Amino acid sequence: MAGVVTGDDVRITRKVQQLGSSTLAVTLPAEWAREHEVEKGDSVVVQRDESSGSLLVVPDRTLVEDAxxxxxxxxxxxxxxxxxxxxxxxxxxxxxxxxxxxxxxxxxxxxxxxxxxxxxxxxxxxxxxxxxxxxxSIAADDFELPTLLGRLDRTETTMRDDALAAFLDGDAERARAVEQRHAQVDKLFYLLLRVLFATYRNPDLNRAVGVDTGFPLIGYRSVAQDVVLMADAATDLAALTGEPIPATAREHLTGLEDAIDDAADAARNAVVDPSYADVTRAREALDRARNRTDAANESLERERPEPLLRLQRAVCALSGDTRHVRDTLDVATRLTFRDGSGATPE
CATH class of the missing domain: 3.30.1370 (Ribosomal Protein S8; Chain: A, domain 1)
Structure with a gap:
């Protein structure tokens, strides 16, 4: 049966045939079968992509081509x-x-x-x-995705905590350490992408990396990107370090950071181990962060403490993190209710 091939064999059309009373079948392109050494009697994995409903077909073994x-x-x-x-x-x-x-x-x-x-x-x-x-020298199954995301999470959280401490205390050495730590975030991010891509192409790796193919993989990619953006914000905050901040202006910033830490921790926990309790905790912490942001901005507008411009930029850098945490929470919420918690998402 001939197929319609367009481009460089990226899109191949096949007619659906009926086998028996209830079974539908399509043939595999001969060139693809030769390339992947698939022969009569071999097994293939057919994996549904939850984000689009499409089907991914790969040999039932780890692929090693294109190494x-x-x-x-x-x-x-x-x-x-x-x-x-x-x-x-x-x-x-x-x-x-x-x-x-x-x-x-x-x-x-x-x-x-x-x-x-x-x-x-x-x-x-x-x-x-x-x-x-x-x-x-790294193979995809050398790491589990939850472990990698946890390392990325802890590195970013440390950066944010140190960035605020450097800003408040005028600690230039600590600010430089924050900037240097960003290189580790980038390393972990690219490694996580390498494992994600390998797992998407090889669904048989799911058990090795600890995550199902489909939306969980897409979700991990989205969350990792949010973590990197929050690391960028920590670097921006560290770059604002100058003279120490007066004690009267510290309370709003530390309260805002505490709420962000709590929200990020809960949301990322719910991605790795879907939990309605963590989803709820993250939502409540984000509400606190929003209230803290409003209070900080109102205080700066009313009292206009010095250094006003640096304080405004610091609030902006921290409050921007809440948008990324909310994106992570969206992924966590979908994963939680995908696993069936018995609750209804808001």
Missing amino acids: ETTVDASGLDADALGRAVVAQYVLGRRLVHVVDDGPIAPAHRDAVLDAERGLMGVGIVEETTEAMTLRC
Whole structure:
């Protein structure tokens, strides 16, 4: 039976056939079957994507193709080359060869070295005048996604706590430590994306990484991005560090941060281990954070303490976190009621 192929075999149309009284079937493209070494009698995994309802079909075994790739540096500027290396890491490549038409430019070499330092488990294993090879020693099933998200969570929370302490006390050294810690957040984020992508392509990895395919994977991606954005906000807050803040202006900021910490902790817990109690706790903490933000802004408007501009920016940086926590809470709520808590989502 012929299929309709468009583009580079990205979209292939197949007619649905009826087998027996109640069974429908479609054929697998011959080229795809050869590429994945699928033969008569083999099993395939058919996984439903909850976000779209589409079906993902993969061999019932871990795929190992595309473990090696080459990035052509010619025609790319240094920033683009660095992003290309990071992208290949996320896509699960074990070996990435960077080549050029001639000697690799110093800026290109620096970009590859920066990418190496910013990616967990990556090292340069070979370098010549015209090529560099990076190898990743990490396999997707080396880590569980809940563990990775927990590490990302704790690093971001520490950044926010230290950023506020540095801002309040005028501690420049502590502020610099916050900025430096962002590199660890980026490493964990890219590693989490690598594991997510591998699991999406290989549903058989679900048990190894501790998360179902479908919406949970999409949810973890969304939550991880929110954590990175909150780490960005912590870096922005740390950058506001100057003279110590007067005691009269501290109460609103510390109360706001406490509410954000509580909301983020509850929401992220409910993503890893769906719980109606944590969803409720996160909602209540977000309400407190909103009230604290309003009170802080009203106080600044009424009393106009010094340094007013830095205080306003600090409130803005912290209150912006509540939007990201609310996005995480949306994921947690869907996961909680997806698992069946017997309650009705608000």
